[in-house]
Amino acid sequence: SPAASAPKTEKVVYLINGALGDNAFYDSGQKGLDQVAKDFGVETRTLETNFDAGQYEPALQAAVNYADVIFVISYGFEDQLKEIADQYPNKIFVNLDTVVQNEKKTITSVDFVEEESAYLAGVAAALATSDASLAGTNPEKLIGAVGGDVDPVIQAFVFAYTNGAHSVDPEISVETKYLGSWDDTAKGKQAALQLYDQGADVVFQIAAAAGMGVLQAAGERGLYAIGVDTNQNDLVPGHVIASDTKDVGKAIYEVFSSIKKGTYQPGQTLSYGLASGGVDLDMSAAAPVLSSAAQAQINAVRQDIIDGKIKVELYQP
Amino acid sequence: MNIFKGLINGMIAGATPILLAALGGTYTYYAGIFNIAMEGMMLAGAFGAVLGSYFFHSWLAGLLCAILGSTLLALIFILFAVVLKTDEFITGIALNLFAVGATTYLLRQIFAVKGAFSSPEILPIPRLHLAGLEKVPVLGEILSGQNLLVYLMLAALLLSVYVIFKTRFGLRLRAAGYNAPSLDSSGVRTAVIRVWALLICGVLCGLAGAYLSLGYVTLFSENMSAGRGWISLAAVILVNGNPWGIALISLLFGFTDGLGLWLQQSLPSQFTAMVPYLATLAALYFYSMRRKRLAR
Amino acid sequence: MSVPFLAMQEILKIFPPAVVALDRVSVEFRPGEIHAVVGENGAGKSTLMKVLYGLEAANSGQIQLRGQAVQFHSPGQAIAAGIGMVHQEILLVQEYRVWENIVLGLEPAGWFGRLDERQALRSVQQKIDEFHFNLDPLARVGEISVAARQKVEILKLLYRNVAVLILDEPTAVLTPQEIPQLFAELRRLRAGGKTILFISHHLEEVLELSDRITVLRKGRQVATLETSATNQAELSRLMIGRELARPPRPAAAPPGQPVLEVEGLSYRDGAGRLRLQDLSLQVRAGEIVGVAGVEGNGQFELVNVLMGLNPPESGRLLVQGHDLTRAEILERRRRIAFVSQDRGRLGAAVRATITENALMTHHRLNPRFTRWRGWRLEARAALQFARRIETQFGVSMASPEQPFQSLSGGNQQKVILGRELLLETPFLLLDQPTRGLDVGSMEYVHELILTLRAEQRAILLISADLEELFRLSDRIVVLHRGRLVADLPAVSASLEQVGALMLEGKEHPDGPQAD
Amino acid sequence: MGRKLISALLGVLIALALGALIMLLQGYNPLSTYAALFSFSLLGWSPLATTLRNAVPLILTGLSASVAFASGPVNLGQPGQLLMGALFATLGGLSLDLPPLVMIPVLLLLAMLGGAFWSGLAALARHWFNMDEFITTLMLNMIADYFTYWAISYPLYDAEAFSPMTPQIHRAGWLPEFGDFNSNVLVMLAAFGALWFLFNRLTAGYEWRLTGQNGLFARLGGVNIERNYLAVMLVTGALAGLAGGLVVMAGPHRFLKGLGANYAWDGVMIAVVANNGLVGTLLYGLFFSSLQTGALGMELITAVPGEFIQVLQAVIVLVVVAGRGRLDWLLERSLARQKARERAA
């Protein structure tokens, strides 16, 4: 009977490869986890491994020793995750942001279709750079992006961002700088300043904590940036035109609810795109920057994507 | 023109923290202390700056707290290396580890965040617009409108040249490094001179840290000194403590740092990121060859 | 009598763990006297003065200045009270100019601590003129002679207006010609009312200069005497506790084949200065050749070139006919044994064990100490070797496994001598082998050197101690500014003659001149 | 030895007490925190196995630093050498497929070669151009970091991965596991034994040690300083490289981003507290590994942040090093005092 086999769910661990404090991706997951703790009254813990590969396996081991449900962002230790999941088939593993499957097919994956929202970010950037009514913009058809690393996820972002911009004006070119760091904010700022110097009016930051430097550079120059992962529009008011959000917290909350409700099925791949609200382009702000016409145009593209009228091309490494 | 200006501004921005910390290192270098704790002092300064600015809603308080933070580290250095006579290299290494651990730990304890802390409540150190300088053709745009700390750095550079080579303290300072027993027997306690050198180094590293967290950007992130203290040390050693030489090396480093990002148009970013370190090696090469030639 | 001017009472100083350097020493000093302190190496002379000068803290006892008990925790306080010291090893900043060294610590300064260079130069020049010192205040200390440096040290104290001057072995670094000049200066100072405390080993000097003499022996104060009421024999007996009888020098056997042959050797240093110039020299088997010279005239460079630390610019070096001019150091060591003047820097790794120090060089030259084609050390053979040195050279040690630095100076030197002599090389280079040794150890080393001569080894002996040179050498060569300016048979040479050559590079100088 | 051990233990205890004080001030319970810390690192086979396994890179980089410092060269390049070792082992593991008995030694050799190659660059820069290895090794660390990062992002990139990493190396190159225990510990112990023998019994080790204590003396004694310098740099680089190879072969079996992140200063730190002694490095390596391994558990159970361990490590380093010799010093001083009292009486 379902009651007898209902899995234990008292202790929940959120295990991440990086570290909290990015104001973005990891923090958004933490928000969902906190909500879970509040609404369901379960014990939660967060384990960060600070991008240190030596910590991955011990952390995973500590997590299964402690918890019943493990939400994990497993960049870099997919292998160990599979192995451990096979060893502990009765524990619930939910892998966030990538698709990982073990032999016993017990890992549920939450896949965010970041191309959809990044495409919208490209549309927004293209509209902004050619909008003469925005203060400080120049007629040059150039937009920028600052990535933390050259990795497939970031490249997927840039790929879709470029496509989105081209959908508005194929002559727009995209200049990208990579920092090789997710936390060197000074370098993030310098990269953004160089892009502005080159003539870009809008820079999309895809660099976690280092991206804070991009936003501050926009404020300093009186130009524009696009935030990432969470709504960063009010961090530098008047200069962040939109944020490409990835609601990891929402995914955590929904999956945990499904476990509680008994509708959870292990081994699935849950796709979080624009339609499900897992990713989005959030333009809300205390004082929105984009004109309402531009916002309406972006919202129309969003609807077209959700309706399937526009097919956003997925990045293939 | 814009791009050129950007590169110059980037160079100044990159050089400022390194030069400030390296000037601090000059004092300890001349005092005969092998001080590798600049990295940690800078980090403690950056943290103190954000702490002060956030809680007192004043960048000046931030600046003072930055100095307090790095001076605290200098005091620990003094306690161990000068008072207890622990090996300086070891003390430095331990202090650098301590600074990373303690700032991360405190970030979590005080602000309940990890990784980075930013908030509109943190007031940045302002830029200074000097009306007179703005009018200078071509250079005016660069000379004016820099961060207050950039001007402070210039002042610190000139002041250091004066203090080290023209004052009574400077004479004693250099004697402490050249021949400590001689200074002691002249009736000046070397230990006291070293304490002052370390305190000055603390103050300058505090300014360097403040520039990182309140000057260039306005936030604190874990380990945000990111090896700049080591580069400062390399600069000091490379030119045997000469402040002008240090200024040159710092500018070189600042320039190559920005150049690296530019070169991404033609090279993978990992290679462009190496540029500053390769430049340091090149500087070391030329310096060593020059020394070798002189020795011959 | 009224209160003494300056008195040290019941001074006890123990260096951890248990070296009793001063055993309740009490001395009084009078104003305007020259007071000599004599004693063997290690008797505690320097320690006594360091206690007075605030460099070492006594375990008990007190110091009274004009009836007031004083306690100096640093030289600064002693100087403020009018007591200054010139150290045994000269303590000056070589990179600084003369005036900078003199004013260091008491600099005239203007606004914002700016060093008032003009004022400083003026006061320094004034002192130089006042005391008739022949010095250029703008010269860099690293580039002036040792005697001049000593003047700088004395001037430094006079600049501070001290009433008491302590001079720790000031004559050790001077040539015979320079000494009277120093003494004249000291007498002038005494006439000006200064009290001078003067340390020396040399009894003639002490008898000539001082008013009163305090004798220390093994940390105890043996006597304080009026100079006029004593003589050399009494002092020597008080110092050593026995009469010192010099054994007559054994007659030399006729020397054999040339062993060391140096031909036209020149050497230029890093800065391009010619430090050795066209040196030619022969040492034959069974012969001791002494090298005399004021320090800094090329001795250091000669050692470095002979040992292969620096390549010569031109010239040849042969030992037993083998050309070693460009040979690796190890190759030289097959034929050259080397005892350096600086045990801690060149002669040993002081933190390593005695055995490890004894093994150096032997481990490469003697297959007995290794196995596996030289890859592996034979620990047992090394230990036996250390024991052999212990017995053969009378080293007193607790165990061959103890750190080298736990040995006393004399014993350290014996281990080094043992190691080098047992290399059984035909040629020995001895660079001040008795420096810092006490009289007993010095005698031992001297006898050893004479024994080696009897074994037909060739010996080149560099020494700053002219007496030692005259006592041991068969021939004396003199180094002056990197040139060999004389090669004299020891029996017919006189002390004055060699002294003049050392100073002037030629005989019969027209008068003593320091620079 | 006895006194050394006592002074080390005393230092660690004082440091732990200081740590407890900090925790009390912050309102944590120090006893339960330390209990959690050590039960997660030492109590039971699995924690113990994890501690041992994590200790391997710490000890090997520590040995690398110890041998270098004790022999003279200031090789601070362990992080870079570790990365290059890992890269070489990975390259071998991807391109070779031999029986395990051959494959594993070959990969270990490759790892050592990689580390030695990187330290050799610094050594040659010194040899030819007189460039100070203190700075070159530091710079080469950063360069190795970016270089390996490039290698795993482009030429060696695993097409199926989501972040920069190589594919897994062939199975034959995986180090065997015995239950919870990974055989990387055995390789480390073998390396330790070989190194100890080299350092204490072989002619080369004798020369290195004496050169480290007094280079001029050794040179005058006929030791070939230049050759030994090169040899020491190569051997210490190889040790750090071996550490990197073992990290790959025991753990993720591939080179992935962040592989050497944590070993940056740990090796140097351990060498320094151990006063460059080999046995001390082994013991302190185990101790620091137990701290780092237990940190996660401590965080899970008592909510004391894991960063606390970093602070604690720095405190331990300072207290142990400052305290070293102080015990001797106190003892000698009290002896001297006693003697002075006797004399004065």
Ligand SMILES: Nc1ncnc2c1ncn2[C@@H]1O[C@H](COP(=O)(O)OP(=O)(O)OP(=O)(O)O)[C@@H](O)[C@H]1O
């Ligand atoms: N810092 C020290 N630590 C331990 N022992 C010391 C120290 N300084 C001196 N000694 C010892 O104290 C004793 C007295 O030394 P001191 O230097 O006063 O002798 P000295 O009479 O000046 O000899 P010399 O003629 O060689 O200069 C010696 O046994 C010496 O080894």
Ligand SMILES: Nc1ncnc2c1ncn2[C@@H]1O[C@H](COP(=O)(O)OP(=O)(O)OP(=O)(O)O)[C@@H](O)[C@H]1O
């Ligand atoms: N500067 C110093 N620091 C520490 N210990 C010292 C120092 N000088 C001497 N000692 C120690 O003091 C002890 C006595 O040294 P000293 O040189 O006075 O011996 P000594 O009686 O003169 O013997 P020898 O005649 O063999 O030279 C030795 O054990 C030595 O280790």
Ligand SMILES: [Mg+2]
């Ligand atoms: Mg003396």
Ligand SMILES: [Mg+2]
């Ligand atoms: Mg002695």
